[in-house]
Amino acid sequence: MRLIQQDSMLALGLATLATARAQFLVSELSFGYTGRINDRGEAKVPGFTIQGNPNVPEILSNKLILTPPVPGNARGAVWADQTNQYSEWVADVDFRVNGGERGSGNLNIWLARQGGQEIGLSSIYTVGRFDGLALVIDQHGGSAGMIRGFLNDGSIDFKSHHSVDSLAFGHCYYAYRNLGRPSQIKLRQTAQAFKVEIDNRLCFESDQITIPPGYQYGITAASADNPDSFEIFKLVVMTQDLAAKSNGAPPIQQKQQNDGQNQAKAQTSYGRNSRDTNNAKSDESFEEDSIPDASPDSITSSKAQFADLHNRLQSVNHHLSTIFRQNAGMNNMNEKRHEETSRMIDELKQSVSKVDKLDKLDKLEWLASEVTKMQRDIQSIKTDLNNRISQSENNLKRAISSNHGTMLEHVAVQTTPRHGKLIFVIIGSQIILVAGYIYYERKKTLPKKYL
Known part of the structure; x- marks a missing residue:
């Protein structure tokens, strides 16, 4: 049963390999495809030039740290010594970004003419005039992460441009910070289109872009005051035909290409854990190793x-x-x-x-309709209450106006002063005083009687 299952898997694999278009490794433009940066254990990347400020990037066994976790405001770059001579290619970059909660910075993947001399350690915001492609990975616009593509033919000075962000021809969102794993980004140039993929998902593409041969691959990174650590695990460049170069290769280089074609045949999805290409052998060796039948x-x-x-x-x-x-x-x-x-x-x-x-949105819509009904009911109650208050005010005004008129008349009548009584009292008191005085005078003039 196990042999039958293995045979079926083998048949399926042969059918898949027969239908798939093989990709060949371009070893002089690649590093990290064996799982190690340098198989000899040396602190350098074969075929590439390393630059850094204030310190040169650290090279470990399986990764290249362009900007360290500390200090901030660091820059690092790795540039291929040779140029790309293929019109159709796939560039596969594995990177990882770690940092604090508010860390920032940007990672730039270049394919530019004379990139090592003209661009060096620059990012898309500090580079001047360049000729080629730049793929920028940063937190543009306060997002969790964004991948954007920029093109320049050498006529635009990006450093002095008033709005560099407006020059992007394509973008997609991708949260790349503190994932705990490397992210895989692919740049794919075919005869039909140019594509950018992230983690095997299409980011953006265009059928109006063609990058001609003769450009250098490079990766630069820049960190800010709150630094991010940008780590590169591999840069793998592959093509469908190693012999299809734009210009003739010298005999030594052509021999190396033939050796690479026999030893490093790879699928498009080239993994970090792939086996050593020196031990790889073409799957088409059945007929070569077959021994003819003999009598x-x-x-x-x-x-x-x-x-x-x-x-x-x-x-x-x-x-x-x-x-x-x-x-x-x-x-x-x-x-x-x-x-x-x-x-x-x-x-x-x-x-x-x-x-x-x-x-849940439907429930929210039902709740919103109920709230609207309650608002209408409250509005009607408010209107009714206002009408009743106005009616009560009018009734009170009418009652006060009617009662206030009679009250004024009553007060006027009741409080009117009565001078007649006062005059009578004054005159009466005067008459009594006069009568008393007269009586007193008469009694005093009468003769006294003595006993």
């Missing part, structure tokens, strides 16, 4: 019989090794497909969660 009459001695048996055992061994390599490649492919399926399931779950949010 038994041609074997006349034990030595010839031993040689024939030895050759056939070696052929079987080679075929088994090829099968095992193909099986290992299929396992890697199955793992990647499993990861893609898991990612699609996660996206489906996110879509389902969005549907749940739509249900």
Whole structure:
């Protein structure tokens, strides 16, 4: 049962390899494709020039740290010594960004003419005039992360331009900071279009852009006061035909290309954990290692019989090794497909969660309609209350006006002073005083009587 399953997987792998278009590694423009920056353990990147300020970037066994976690305001760059001579290519960059909560900075992937001399350590905001392509990864506009593409033919001075951000021809959002894993970005130039992919998802593309041969690959990074650590794990450049160069290659370089074609045949999705390309062998070696059938009459001695048996055992061994390599490649492919399926399931779950949010949105709409009804009821109650208050005020005014008029008349009548009584009292008192005085005077003039 296990052999049947392996045979079916092998058949599927052969069918996939037959239909897929092979990509060949351009070793002189690549590093990190074996999982190590330098297989010799040296602190340099073969075929590339390293630049940095204030310090040269640190080179570890499996990554290149362009800007360290401390200090801030650091710059780092890595530029290929040779130029790209292919019209169709794929550039695969694995990077990781770590930093504090408010860390900032930018990562720039270049394909420019004389980039090492004209651009050096510059970013898209500090570079002057350049000829080529720049892919910028930063937190533009306060977003969690954005990937933008810029083109220049040498006529625009980006450093003195009033709005560099407006020159981008394509962009997509991608939260790249503190993911805990490397992110994979691909630049793909074909005869039909130019594409940028991030983690096997399309970021943007254009059929109006073609980068001609003769440009240098480079990666620069710049950190701010709150620094970010920009780490590069690999830069892998591949093409479909190593012999299809724009200009003739010298014999030594052509020999290296032929050796790379025989040793480093890779799929487009070249992984960080791929095996050493020096041990890789083409999957088309079945017919080359096959031994033609021979008649038994041609074997006349034990030595010839031993040689024939030895050759056939070696052929079987080679075929088994090829099968095992193909099986290992299929396992890697199955793992990647499993990861893609898991990612699609996660996206489906996110879509389902969005549907749940739509249900919640319906509930929110019902709640909003109920709130609107309550507002209308409150408004009607308010209007009714205002009318009743106005009516009560009018009734009170009418009652006060009617009662106030009679009250004024009553007060006028009741409080009017009565002088008649006062006059009568005054005159009466005067008459009594006069009468008393007269009586007193008469009594005093009467003769006294004595006993």
